[in-house]
């Protein structure tokens with residue numbers, strides 16, 4: 001006990017907050033950076049995950065793991081972690097700042113997307129600019145457009161698994177063309 | 193698990209004054225520093241290790257010794273061969289690490305003295321360390337393919353270390369006449385990037401398809417199977433028809449020698465004269481690791497797979513391609529994963545706070561065309577015997593039967609993966 005106390009005091013003194021008791025979560029989470037960027041602040045194409053809510057991160061990792069949500073690669077990865085580990089990972093990334101993706105935006109498309117966003121009632125859950133106060137609803141503002149496009153296409157597809165939380169979107173997105181989805185994606189991506 | 197005791201700590205700090213007193217041209221610890229850490233090799237492993245060490249233990253002195261001023265990434269270098277990427281796009285500098293107050297020294301590390309705990313360099317300067325991390329990549333087993341040595345590689349490039357070799361192979365492809373045959377000699381296991389030779393075949397075929405449509409790529413293999421084999425073979429057929437042929441040892445694919453002057457590749461029964469010969473020789477740990485006796489008979493470095501500390505010498509850690517990391521294949525992603533665990537282990541030693549249970553990840557995307565990628569991913573843990581093993585039920589490859597949009601999505605994500613892997617290491 002005494003030894004541990006010494007170590008903790010020692011660490012605060014010498015290494016600030018960098019190496020501390022939350023190491024377990026850090027150990028599980030830092031390997032994700034190779035795909036998702038340091039601290040989840042992706043530099044391109046793969047979604048930004050740093051700064052998403054803990055509730056959403058946990059639910060999403062479990063959905064991937066249980067194949068309730070379609071993915072190209074995340075199911076294979078999420079299946080490597082216990083629910084407890086997933087909770088720790090969720091905690092870690094939710095404590096990181098949200099750094100919007102760096103990407104080119106088509107302004108006229110974004111404008112059309114904004115209109116659709118309002119008309120279709122997406123703002124009800126996702127807020128006026130794609131930032132929601134509901135913990136189960138992910139931030140869309142500043143996310144990578146192409147990634148968002150893929151997700152909407154998946155929600156539309158009746159052959160793909162869908163989580164209970166996402167189900168209301170299937171009907172709302174029905175009938176929207178690929179162009180519409182792209183416009184929506186550019187709108188969300190353009191917000192910071 | 194080792195923990196630093198109060199006494200050891202005093203001992204470690206005491207080193208400062210001793211180091212200063214020896215009188216060699218050495219770099220010694222700065223005031224208030226908790227530890228002196230020397231990282232040798234600034235590739236995926238070393239660059240990531242330096243960055244995470246500084247992050248975990250900000251008050252340590254971290255020196256990174258790297259012989260080249262720029263790093264040319266092997267990852268995505270096959271795309272340079274096809275012309276889809278440029279040398280500029282695979283070039284990375286050490287400015288990002290220098291900004292993080294990592295002392296980047298461009299010199300060849302010539303020796304490590306595990307007793308004096310010192311790394312010597314070509315510039316005459318020696319660096320004392322409390323902990324040394326070595327990530328030297330691979331070296332080649334010259335001569336196992338008879339006649340294939342360093343000089344031969346100037347005519348029959350391996351292009352297995354990105355840089356001038358990549359440029360040379362690209363030039364040979366460019367000057368090849370339509371109808372020519374490119375032979376890729378794939379190495380025996382284990383080697384850097386298991387999927388590399390097969391992605392390369394596709395990338396070269398991609399170039400030929402649009403510029404030399406009567407050309408052909410033949411993979412001469414000393415292995416009977418290879419990673420993501422069905423996915424590669426399906427992809428070859430779909431995009432390149434019979435332009436790519438794979439020959440296993442049973443089909444006479446095993447190359448045992450070369451005649452550089454004649455430009456021929458020699459097997460047990462035949463001799464071939466391809467227009468371009470890309471010979472990827474068998475591999476082992478980087479030269480410095482061999483010289484310091486960190487490797488065993490296998491040619492790779494045995495380490496405690498929880499910390500990556502060498503089994504041969506205390507306080508020297510070996511990561512990346514050079515290390516024997518259990519079931520993990522040798523890749524840039526893997527090297528970066530080793531680096532973070534090794535940094536955590538060293539931080540634990542310095543601070544006395546226990547190292548968390550390590551968790552490892554490895555993933556690799558291969559591009560068959562710019563719009564068709566396949567991936568393999570695995571999560572690893574340490575088993576009871578201290579060996580890195582895949583977590584049961586996790587990981588695997590992209591599905592075999594998948595529509596085009598899946599391959600296209602993966603190609604899109606592969607580009608993001610490259611940006612993130614490199615910025616995590618060098619940014």
Ligand SMILES: Cc1cc2nc3c(=O)[nH]c(=O)nc-3n(C[C@H](O)[C@H](O)[C@H](O)COP(=O)(O)OP(=O)(O)OC[C@H]3O[C@@H](n4cnc5c(N)ncnc54)[C@H](O)[C@@H]3O)c2cc1C
Nearest residue numbers: 233235236237259266301328329385512513523524525527
């Ligand atoms: C064609 C090809 C394609 C690949 N594609 C992928 C891919 O898609 N994904 C993937 O994850 N991996 C890929 N890889 C593998 C990846 O490049 C390696 O696994 C990775 O580079 C290993 O990192 P490392 O730190 O061990 O070695 P390296 O990255 O090679 O770094 C070693 C560094 O140490 C320096 N060095 C060595 N000795 C000394 C010394 N004595 N003094 C000073 N400096 C020294 C070298 O100059 C070099 O910069 C590919 C490899 C090849 C060849």
